[in-house]
Amino acid sequence: MAEVGVSDSQHTIHTDEMCDESDEEVEPKLTYERITNDVSAILKKESATCLAVHSRFIALGTHLGKINIIDVLGNRVNDRELCLHKTSVNQISIDEKGEYLATSSDDRIVIFGLYSSDHNYHNSFDRPVRAIAIDPYFRRPGGGKRFVVGEADKIILFEKTFLARYRTTILQQSRGHIRNIRWRTQYIAWASDQCVKIYDIEDRVVITYIDREKDNDVQRFRPELFRCHFCWKDDRTLLIGWADSIKICCIKQKQNNELPRRYVELTASFNVEFGVCGIAPIESKLVVLCVNKVANELDNAYNCRVEVIEPIGTDNYEEISSDILSPKSFNSCRSNDYHVECLPEEGLYLILCPKDLIVAKPREEDDHVTWLLEHQQYEEALEVVKYNKSLKKHNVQSVGSVYLKYLLEQSHHSQYEKAAQLCPTICGADRDAWENEIVRFKRIDQLRVVAPYLPRGPELVLNPAIYEIVLKEFLEMDSAGFLRTIREWNTNLYSIPTIVKATLDVLTIDPKNERLLEALAELYSREGKHDKALTIYKDIGNKTQVFDLIRKYGLYSKLQEQLEVFLQLNADEASKLLIENQETIPVELVVKKLKSKPQLLLTYLDHLVHKDPDVCAVHHGLLVELYAQYSSEKLMAFLRSSNHYQLEKALDICRKKNLFNEIVFLLGRMGNTKEALQLITDKLDDINHAIEFCKEHSDAELWEDLIKYSMNKPCFIRVLLRNIGTHMADPIALIHRIPEGMEIDGLNEALVKILRDYNLQSELEDGCRRVLVSDCYSLLQKLNRQQRRGVSIDDDYLCQGCQRKIFAREIRYATDIVVFNCRHIFHESCLLATKGEFVCVICSAQQKSEFMIS
Structure with a gap:
């Protein structure tokens, strides 16, 4: 086969009002190949006139009356060339089994068996026979050996009789010449110049006829130019293409049994923008071989193309693809010279013109x-x-x-x-x-x-040279990407010495490139040269990688050697490392080395005291001095939390730095509360602080001193009145001490607050008293219930006095039983005999011995 070129497909949607063409290129639905081999030789000598297809072979009729049996590749099957006619073959029909052909021409009809001559038959007619169809079940036993022919305007049924002769029956006489017949199961469809009819051979009745469109241009679509084309899509669906009209007919069963028992429903009918030369089904769509409505003015020829369309509703369609074909000698072809036959189940669509045979297939x-x-x-x-x-x-x-x-x-x-x-x-x-x-x-x-x-x-690793050339491109063009890639890639992908050498070469040109230096440090680290890596990280000031490297590979000796350098690089991270490795680098050693760097020492000790205050207890005094000098905001919290510094020395340091809040705290801690309060009032002038200080120490003398100091300060008096209502036994005494005539802003509110606080305090005391009484009464009731509760005594219990069983067997020994809360049990007679009163002998003896010991 040879490929046939087609034009680019166009996608178009047609409606009743308009036809809009899209510029968007759409994929074709079919592929095309020219059938060559023996077909080329046949059509070189003759012109093809008709075609019939079967799943087993193709029957090709020629202008000289010959029938060529070929396969889909164009090779003759068993060199079969049947000379059955003397004039052009008009139509060929093949039975379902592919064993018999029915052919017609202007001179005669022939029934020919490809494998047997038992039912061969030929007959001549006075008028040309342009159409013939054989019964699909012709070979079936008892099938009747039937076929129909279209002699001019008559449809004649041939049936083989009992004596092996054919009986003829005129089924109907049509308007105009019969030009096409198709037989499927029990239905025969034929087309004349005026209409299409469908005949039910089972009921022997025409079930419908479909007239040709009335509004078509009669001259343009003359029967000799555009004959009717139809094919069976399935056993009950007929596709009709006639001039510029397409119809889809469906045979359905009637509800009643009146003849005809079936009817035809027209499921779709629409006009197209071209003249139909052949029609075939492809899934839910249609394959239409078509030509332009008007012949080419230059050569009076019709351009041939294949349209794949999809019906939409009942009266319009969508054009899926359109492929222009260029068969041999197409310039001399007329519309009726084209033929289409198909085997939809095999995906084959055969397109025939006088000098060419093309096969179309759905695209794979x-x-x-x-x-x-x-x-x-x-x-x-x-x-x-x-x-x-x-x-x-x-x-x-x-x-x-x-x-x-x-x-x-x-x-x-x-x-x-x-x-x-x-x-x-x-x-x-x-x-x-x-x-x-x-x-x-x-x-x-x-x-x-x-x-x-x-x-x-692990599934796939490329040649190391591949990874190396990638890293070298990063090295030359993107130092940040180089560093990122070095960190991401495993070292088994490439040669580390090779990349190190390349990096050093680039660094000779750009020695201050920190990203390349960092990448070099990463390479050294992966190569095991941690000292070199650490030096590079330290030199470029990489605060994170330095300490990660020390921690990861245990480079604590380097940390100890250059302690000040690493602390200056990142004091917090270095301190954390030192604290984590106190066994390797003791606290005393660090303090000794950092004596000359008090700020670094403070950072280290600050981290240490927060981690474990007792570890550096000996250095808490030093910490007080360092906090006071460099971080006074942290001093108060440290003074409150620690008990390992000398109060006098700490007080002296705070006095030198004028840290009054810290001085107040230390004085209060040393018991010198009067001086502390005086410092608050004189230096800090903070009444609220003074009040809190007095509340903290709860000393009546302190309150008295504060009141004396506040008597000439109205604002202090107002604050005192607001706060001491619940801290003084007699707030009225304070009010009496206020000088006459002193103006105090907010005095009314302060007095009201004193009364409210006093009232609240009274209510709280009263409430507590009620709760206490209630609880005492509840507990007394509970105690009474428990003591009145019965006690279970078993038969084997012994009297703690006489050591006999509590329950006597003989009635003369029966006596009352006394059970104490301590669960000791006595006979009443035994208890009276020893003490003369109801007291537990055992428990009273134990209490007496304990008293004597104490």
Whole structure:
């Protein structure tokens, strides 16, 4: 076979009012190939006139009256060339089994058995027979051996009789010449120049007729130019294409049994923008061979094309694709020279013109992918090959390689990034594919983009040289990316000495590049040269990596050697490391080394005292001095929390620094509350502080001193009145001491507050008293209930006095029983005999002995 070129498809939607053509290119639905081999030789000598297809072979009728039996590749089957007619073959019909042919021409009709001559038959007519159809069940036993012919305007049924002769019956005489007949199961459809009729051979009745469209241009669509084309879609659906009209007919069963028992429903009817030369079904759509309505003015020929359309509703359609064909000698063809036959179940559509035979097939997935690639729809093509396992021509790598090439040719970073993201999908675990794509990225200096997507194991690892050239591109063009990649990649992917040497070479040109220095430190660290790495981190001032490296590899000796340097680099992190490793680097050693650096020492001791105050208890006095000098805001909290410093020395330090709040606290802690209060009132002049101080120490003399100090200060008196109502036994005495005539803002409110506080205090005391009485009464009742409760005594209990069983067997020994709360049990007689009163002998003896011991 040879491929047949088609034009680009166009996508169009047709309605009753308008026909809008879209510029968007749409994928064709069919592929086309020219059938060659023996067909080429046949059509070189003769012209084809008709065609019939079967799943086993193709029957090709010629202008010279011959029937050629060929296969789908164009080869003659068993060199079969049947010379059955002397004039052009008009129509060929094949039975269901593919064993008998029925052919007609202007001279005669022939029934010919391909494998048996038992039922061969031929007959001549006075008028040309342009159509014939054989019973699909012709070969079936008892089937009647029937066929129908269209002699001019008559439909004649031939049936074989008992004596092996054919009986003829005129089924109907039509208006105009019969030009096409198709027989499917029990239904026969024929077309004349005026109408299409459907005949039910079972009921021997015409069940419908469909007239030709009345409004068509009679001259333009003359029968000799545009004959009726139809085919059976299934056993009950007939597709009709006539001039510029398409109809879909469906045979249905009536509810009653009146003849005809079936009727035909017209499910769709619409006009098209072309002349129909053949029609066939393809799934829910239609394949229509068509020509322009008007012949080409230059050569009086009709341009041929294949339309795939889909009916919409009952009166319009959507054009799915349109392919222009260029069969041989198409310039000399007329519309009635074209024929279409199909085998929908096999996906074959045969298109015949006098000098060419073309086969169309629904596009396979490989064809779909090819079309997508040709139209640069690479993403869609890649999605198809990813999920379709039946492809023969295309795969993920072949399509992906084309797509990557296209993306990399766009010279845009976003496209480079997209290409890099696709590499894992496209290359998968194929090492060669990866290396080929990396070469492409290398040519355009975009290895940095693909670096995050390179395979790094364990399933697949590339040649180390690949990773090295990627790192070198980072090294030369992107120092930040180089550092990031060094941290992300495992060292088994590349040679560390090779990358170290390359990094040192670049650093000779740019020695202050901190990112490259940091990357070099990372490489040294991975190579085991931690000292070099630590030196680089320290020199560039990398506060995080320095201490991570010391902690990770235990480089505490380096920390101890250069203690001040590391503390200056990051005092907090260094202090944490020192505290975590006190066994290696003792506290005393650190304090000794940092004596000359008090601020660094303070940072270290501050972290230490928060971690474990007792560890550095000996240095708490030093801490007081350091806090007072460099971080006085932390001193008060430390003074409150620690008990390991000398109060006098701490007080002296605070006096020198004029830290009055700390002095007040220390004086109060030393018991010198009067001086502390005087300092608050004289130096701080803070009445609230003074009140809190008095409340804290709860000393009546302190309150008296505060009152004396406040008597000449109205604002202090107002605050005192507001706060001491619940702290003084007699707030009225304070009020009497206020000098006469002194103006005090807010005095009324302060007095009201004193009364409210006093009232509240009284209510609280009263409430507490009621609660106490209630609880006492409840407990007394509970005690009474418990003591009145019965006590269970078993038969084997013994009297604590006589050591006999509590319960006597003989009535003469019976006596009352006394049980104490301590659960000791006595006979009443035994108890009276020893004490003369009801007292537990055992418990009273124990109490007496304890008293004597004490």
